[in-house]
Amino acid sequence: MLPRLLVLLAALLSLRLRSGARGKELPSPPSVWFEAEFFHHILHWMPIQNQSDSTYFEVELLRYGEEHWESISSCSQTLVLSCDLTMVTLDLYRSSGYRAKVRAVDGRKHSNWTITRTRFSLDEVNLTVGSVKLETHNGLILGQIQLPRPKMAPEGDTYESIFPYFREYEIAIRKVPGNYKLSKKVKHENFSFPTSGEMGEFCVQVKPSVDSRVNKGIWSKEACIVLSQQYFTVTNLSIFFTFVLLLCGVLAYHLVLQLYVRRRGTLPAVLVFKKSSPFNLISQLLSPEIQDTIHPINEEAFSKVSLGLRNSELHGSTDSGFGSAKPSLQTEDPQFLLPDPHPQVRGTLGKGAALELENNCSGGSSNSTDSGICLQEPNLSPGMVPSWEQQVRSSSQGQDDSGIGLVQNSEGRPGDVQDGSALGHVSSLGPEVTEEEDPAAVAFQGYRKQTRDTEVKAAKAGCLEEESSSADGFGPPVRMCLDAEEAWPPPALAKGYLKQDPPEVTLAPSQAPAGQWNHPTEEWSLLGLTSCGHLGTSDWSFAHGRAPLNCVAAPGSLLGSFDSDLVTLPLISTLQSSE
Amino acid sequence: MKAQRVSLWLLGTMLSLCSAHARGLRRCLISMDMSHVEETFQDIKRAIQAKDTFQNVTILSTSETLHRIKPSDVCCVTKNLLAFYVDRVFKDHQELDPQILRKISSIANSFLYMRKVLQQCQEQRLCPCRQEATNATRIIHDNYQQLEVRSAAIKSLGELDILLAWIDKNHQGTPTA
Numbered sequence: 001m002l003p004r005l006l007v008l009l010a011a012l013l014s015l016r017l018r019s020g021a022r023g024k025e026l027p028s029p030p031s032v033w034f035e036a037e038f039f040h041h042i043l044h045w046m047p048i049q050n051q052s053d054s055t056y057f058e059v060e061l062l063r064y065g066e067e068h069w070e071s072i073s074s075c076s077q078t079l080v081l082s083c084d085l086t087m088v089t090l091d092l093y094r095s096s097g098y099r100a101k102v103r104a105v106d107g108r109k110h111s112n113w114t115i116t117r118t119r120f121s122l123d124e125v126n127l128t129v130g131s132v133k134l135e136t137h138n139g140l141i142l143g144q145i146q147l148p149r150p151k152m153a154p155e156g157d158t159y160e161s162i163f164p165y166f167r168e169y170e171i172a173i174r175k176v177p178g179n180y181k182l183s184k185k186v187k188h189e190n191f192s193f194p195t196s197g198e199m200g201e202f203c204v205q206v207k208p209s210v211d212s213r214v215n216k217g218i219w220s221k222e223a224c225i226v227l228s229q230q231y232f233t234v235t236n237l238s239i240f241f242t243f244v245l246l247l248c249g250v251l252a253y254h255l256v257l258q259l260y261v262r263r264r265g266t267l268p269a270v271l272v273f274k275k276s277s278p279f280n281l282i283s284q285l286l287s288p289e290i291q292d293t294i295h296p297i298n299e300e301a302f303s304k305v306s307l308g309l310r311n312s313e314l315h316g317s318t319d320s321g322f323g324s325a326k327p328s329l330q331t332e333d334p335q336f337l338l339p340d341p342h343p344q345v346r347g348t349l350g351k352g353a354a355l356e357l358e359n360n361c362s363g364g365s366s367n368s369t370d371s372g373i374c375l376q377e378p379n380l381s382p383g384m385v386p387s388w389e390q391q392v393r394s395s396s397q398g399q400d401d402s403g404i405g406l407v408q409n410s411e412g413r414p415g416d417v418q419d420g421s422a423l424g425h426v427s428s429l430g431p432e433v434t435e436e437e438d439p440a441a442v443a444f445q446g447y448r449k450q451t452r453d454t455e456v457k458a459a460k461a462g463c464l465e466e467e468s469s470s471a472d473g474f475g476p477p478v479r480m481c482l483d484a485e486e487a488w489p490p491p492a493l494a495k496g497y498l499k500q501d502p503p504e505v506t507l508a509p510s511q512a513p514a515g516q517w518n519h520p521t522e523e524w525s526l527l528g529l530t531s532c533g534h535l536g537t538s539d540w541s542f543a544h545g546r547a548p549l550n551c552v553a554a555p556g557s558l559l560g561s562f563d564s565d566l567v568t569l570p571l572i573s574t575l576q577s578s579e
Numbered sequence: 580m581k582a583q584r585v586s587l588w589l590l591g592t593m594l595s596l597c598s599a600h601a602r603g604l605r606r607c608l609i610s611m612d613m614s615h616v617e618e619t620f621q622d623i624k625r626a627i628q629a630k631d632t633f634q635n636v637t638i639l640s641t642s643e644t645l646h647r648i649k650p651s652d653v654c655c656v657t658k659n660l661l662a663f664y665v666d667r668v669f670k671d672h673q674e675l676d677p678q679i680l681r682k683i684s685s686i687a688n689s690f691l692y693m694r695k696v697l698q699q700c701q702e703q704r705l706c707p708c709r710q711e712a713t714n715a716t717r718i719i720h721d722n723y724q725q726l727e728v729r730s731a732a733i734k735s736l737g738e739l740d741i742l743l744a745w746i747d748k749n750h751q752g753t754p755t756a
Contacts, residue, residue, distance in 0.1 A: 065637030096640030
């Protein structure tokens with residue numbers, strides 16, 4: 001009986017051992033632990049020895065303080081040594097923690113459970129940051145720490161809510177050129193550090209921590225920023241564009257001013273003066289109206305001028321002696337001798353007088369208000385010596401005017417006073433012409449100076465030089481000065497002349513103020529003609545009027561007397577009569 | 580007018596009580612540096628908790644205890660738990676490892692200082708104990724007594740992290756020196 005019981009007991013023990021050996025054939029995982037970050041809880045375990053391909057692991061989870069273990073089937077995968085238990089441990093941050101155990105299973109064999117050595121709690125969560133953003137501003141690097149925002153975290157369980165106080169961050173700054181490091185601790189998610197003007201790449205790492213907790217922190221990934229010299233800053237660009245706008249505004253203003261405000265007014269055509277050009281000069285030369293040219297008087301024309309020229313043919317009262325346009329003048333022979341006008345005066349006088357004559361001639365003869373020779377303005381020619389204005393007596397007026405009036409001498413007698421009067425102001429003879437008188441008897445109605453001697457002297461000073469230079473014959477230089485010295489005041493001051501008596505009465509004007517006109521004329525006229533008979537017609541211009549004076553100058557005494565008796569009308573008439 | 584006066588009076592009373600409560604609790608623990616205790620425990624937590632084999636039993640974190648303590652009872656419960664650890668847990672645990680023993684001793688000394696400060700606040704009537712606080716303390720004591728003393732002591736030492744987290748949670752915003 002007893003042996004049977006022993007055999008049965010042995011059989012039962014062997015069966016139990018076999019079953020136990022099969023259940024424990026597999027070694028249990030050596031260790032099981034949690035590796036957790038903020039809402040990222042991973043259970044890890046170590047593999048077993050002699051692990052086969054069919055070996056898998058079972059995981060169970062226990063909430064600390066509860067009685068039952070929860071099996072996590074999602075972790076039962078082959079050849080997997082970790083399992084994500086985040087979803088089953090979401091209340092980790094508000095509970096006492098969890099315990100987990102793992103065992104190996106291979107077919108029908110399984111290992112013992114291996115439990116986590118510590119209670120998985122909030123203290124075992126490693127702190128991390130989400131990301132780090134860097135930017136530069138005024139030489140500073142500004143950093144902003146982004147806290148983790150896991151998707152599986154329950155609503156309301158944020159990093160800030162779980163760790164509301166004493167959050168800290170350790171910042172490590174690494175500069176790439178030079179590779180030096182700098183670390184600092186900040187207590188806020190925003191930080192900054194100066195670059196001290198350095199340029200290059202700056203890399204920043206952040207490790208979070210909670211001062212009141214023992215949680216470990218994990219360094220974040222490096223965030224780098226490159227600093228370079230900025231020329232195109234907002235400030236610089238704004239200043240540049242402001243200056244550009246101001247410049248454009250100024251340019252636009254000036255442009256508008258030039259185009260629309262300061263419009264050039266165009267002068268009326270009447271006021272437009274033609275510019276001098278060679279062609280203009282030529283045209284001026286050819287123009288009979290040019291004032292500064294001297295037109296030599298045709299000797300033949302002058303030959304027609306005689307003392308017996310009628311006033312009517314020449315002019316009215318407005319016409320002066322030099323009626324160059326008058327044909328009668330041109331036919332007259334030069335019958336009288338006139339002192340050489342001043343060279344300067346000659347040229348100017350010729351033109352001026354001609355113009356005046358023209359004007360006066362064209363002005364109408366009926367007008368009796370104007371005297372015969374209307375001299376131009378004194379400034380017309382600098383050397384204009386003639387200082388008197390010849391008053392031409394019009395036929396209608398009678399005795400109001402006196403002066404040289406060129407009267408056509410039908411007889412062509414030489415020695416007409418009119419010839420001298422054609423020179424107008426040059427003539428010192430001042431012949432009077434009266435249309436009523438016989439041509440021969442037409443006296444050279446002279447005129448006498450009415451001005452002072454002082455003005456004559458002034459004119460004389462300028463004319464003495466010319467006089468000396470033109471001593472040869474009766475050249476062009478008009479020696480008006482000689483005459484002016486004696487009897488003629490400067491033209492500017494001459495304000496008129498008095499009509500003189502007919503030559504038969506007296507050629508010497510009775511009203512000669514200076515008395516110089518009273519010089520007897522007989523001597524003068526006679527000698528002038530004889531000595532100057534060889535005078536060519538070509539010389540008859542204003543100079544012609546003077547030529548006789550030059551000729552007369554040869555006999556010095558006579559010349560001297562002539563000089564003083566330029567207005568000796570009776571001399572001319574005497575000459576004519578003698579011839 | 581009377582209703583307004585009454586409402587204003589009630590509001591003022593509540594504000595004064597809250598401020599007094601906050602001032603009282605925070606004033607009692609304002610000079611305590613809990614981070615040192617926490618760091619010390621972390622060094623021995625793995626060794627202590629590894630010895631705890633009864634994982635389905637908890638002494639402190641039960642649904643009837645720490646999670647249901649009201650803010651007005653925090654000061655009293657804190658004082659009672661500090662006394663529990665100093666009078667029963669540290670004395671019942673027998674540690675053979677000197678390094679672990681040294682750190683446990685450091686934690687015990689910190690608990691002695693904290694309990695003394697809270698006792699002074701209680702004498703000054705700044706830390707009143709109501710019935711709810713007394714009941715919560717009795718439950719914890721009953722849980723501790725259901726286990727064998729050595730296992731209970733190991734388990735209680737293993738749950739120091741729960742106690743320190745609870746104290747840190749109820750006293751947040753009061754920076755310690």
